Amino acid sequence: MMTNPATETATPLVRSLRAPGPWTLVDILDGRQLRVQLTAAALEHVGDDAALKARARDLLHGALFRGRLIAQERLEQGADGLDTARLLAAVQDEVLSALYDFTTTHVFRSRNPTEAERLAVFATGGYGRGVLAPSSDIDLLFVRPYKSAAWAESVIEYMLYMLWDMGLKVGHAYRTLDECIRLSKSDVTIKTAFMDARFLFGDEALADDIRARFDREAVKGRDGEFIAAKLAERDARHARQGHTRYVVEPNVKDGKGGLRDLQTLYWIAKHVYGGDTLEDVLGARVFTPHEYKVFLRAARFFWTVRCHLHYLTGRAEERISFDLQPELAKRLGYRDRAGRLGVERFMKRYFVAAKDVGGLTRILAAKLDAEHNKPSPLRRLFPGGAPKPLGPAGFLVDQGRLTVSGPEVFSSDPRNLLRLFGLAVDEGLDVHPDAMIWASRLVKEIRDETRRDPEAGELFMDAVLGGEHPGAALRMMNEAGVLGRFLPEFGGIVAQTQFNMYHYYTVDEHTLRAVEAISDIEHRRGDFPPLASDLFEQIHHRRALYLAMLLHDTGKGQGDQQIEGAKTARAAAERLGLPEAEQDLIAWLVGHHLVMSETAQKRDISDPRTVAGFAETVGSLERLRLLYILTIADITAVGPGVWNGWKGQLLAELYHAAAAALRGGRTDEASVASELDELATRRRAALLERLGAAPAIMFEMEPAYWTGFDLEALAWHAEALSKTDGPVAATRATDANGATMLLASGPDRPGLFADLVGTVAAEGGDVVTAQVFTSDTGRIIDVFAIQDRNGEVFAAGDANRVQRLEAAILNTLRGDAPQPPEETPSGRREAAFLVRPSVTLLASASASNLVIDLEARDRALLLYDVARTLAENGCSIQSAHIGSYGERVFDAFYVQRTDGGQFDDAMKKTLRRRLLDLLARDEPDAPETPARRLARSRAADSF
16 A cells, blocks of 8 residues: 655654654665574574574564664654554564565475465555554465465464564464455455455465456456445444544544545545555545645654554554543644643644545545446435536536536635535535535635625525524535635634543534534424523524524633633624624623533522622523523533533523513612522422422521422422431432432531532442532431432432432431542543642622632542531531533532631631642642643633
């Protein structure tokens, strides 16, 4: 597959390092000298087979080790990974060839080989293409003419055991010529391996026979069958990897847009067009010179990453996990710059390369589509017929897809680049690969005059708002580069990553998924809260909502993402020619897109001051409705499993409380408190109407208890509390909330909350959030949402485990202190992140409580340790709000002094210092850079 590295100049990826120049194998491993040494060993150890084998193994292993060490040194000095992989393959070739010569000359010599003793040895797989990753297997194919011979079997066995003794992982097959052809025709994996097969040594005439028969019997006339099989194989691989190339821990080999996709292009092109070298296959008939350079550039980058991955981990690791990303970025020369971490710059480069692979795939699809004499499964199965005009001049429907008559349609009027996607949305059509390719090549025709052209703006809005699935049009626009070119604010976040464990996708992919979520809410698709769809029918500014969602993360990487995002959103809206009032609304939504989620998840929404402050910030019911829908879409688009019913419940409660205040026209704290009191009264009456009676302890609780739960939850509380006058521990698994709810009630005592949290931890649970209520008579009703350590519903379907938790909670309520498990150290992935602990004490956030905000590295016993520290320092926890965002937590505690007094400055200072000491206990030191300081300031942004 690959050209000779000795004749090709290496292209350094790291500008700060000078890559070694071209190499010749003799400079690295002298095969002639190695054979002389092996012959000398044979003469020295005549009659002592064991000693001869040991000496030969040492010579071969020493040569291989030196060659591999030189390859690693060259890589670390700046050589690219493709050059390294070629060098490793060449070194392996020389060692294997020397081993074969030694085996057939000095161990199992056949002076007059029979027909059955003919043997041809091939390299297959990646090794067959002349590239070898540092920790990859050595794939060999031994081919005999027709039947097995004892001599050939002895040679193969001797060679394999020698290679295994050298510590190599060897995949091998021993087949006849007929078996090779038959299996290649029935198994696409074997066929693909044989397409890569490269003759190493042995009977060259036999190798020529095999190649001729393979091309004639297994390749000729089978293009469609092969392409269909490879595409099905690719689709299954993409499904295993998550169907998107924009995941933040990608697989460089098997992930979408990775090395395997490049290899699939090569295999398909080779099967259809033929050729021996990479340039023969792709550079002559498939890609333009520029596109061929794009292919090579992507291959070099991916191979560089892959080789460093293997050397860094000492194994065949293909996943670029968080713990490896910083070191890879460092090795490839990506340093922190003002505003950007080096690791984020490295990952952006990765995703740009993966995006390029997608473009190359479209080009090959168009190429095969155009060859009518080569029907290919790459073309969609649409009704046939000649292309038909559609819409403006130059636009056509070809095989059921929208295209244009030629690239001049775009170059003559850049607005047609936008018209293409708007028309596709209006007509419900896919875009033809030809049109995508021409759009990608001519995207630079979009300049500032086009961006400010009113008609272009209307065409853009038509693509965004015109159909029921705007995400599809936007994704095509993004793939072609049109979206980022026309909307440069969005262009700044294309392929951008955030180095944390919370975000699952790149920023642009997250944004497009969020836009899709808004469309799903509007059209009542998917599992979204019905309230969101109901509110969509009441909003007046649909266009502002979609644009705000499209622009909501454009401030990332520039400082405070909400402040900077509001600026970029306003600039984009002004350039699109929107009315000033709509510009203001879009800028406000972007500038406050985190407010609702932060308030719902980090604040006590039963506190009048919280609701009053939020309602005052929002200011109108229209903004509240828009913000509610936008917040749900934003959270759901973060990644799988991030959205759950518990978050939905918190957002709904905050919405209803704020809506009540805004409808009344008064958002001051007293008015909100009055509204909440009235809501509590209605909830009590509704519960009594439903049940007839309720336990007395419930009526001893403050109004915040009644407003903090819906009627269904209150009914569950009443049922559990009515069973006994003593301590109560009850659970209810709620898949909709994504958690198991735990109700604990009994006499209060100092440190009880910490003990309850410790009990949950001892039983293997994580507290997601806690609502703590204490009556004037000293009894508590505490409600916890609990998940397991994997973020799933705790003990789902495991009744015995639930019973153990309830029994342990009852023991704790009766005074038995729990024995929490020993703290387990952070995993490799979590340890990769710098998390600077912080503690903020806010006296003004609540009328009756001191609010303590904590940021720290997440760990299993953190909540227990914090609760214990608060209890030891005279604090009674009134409510706790636990927010886990990947590797870090943002927790808020509403506390009062146990003795009923006020917190003075000295007490606050002592409390803050002790909490900081606790949070910083296990946090490793890390270098401080401007980019890391900025990253910490961005860490508080949940989305």
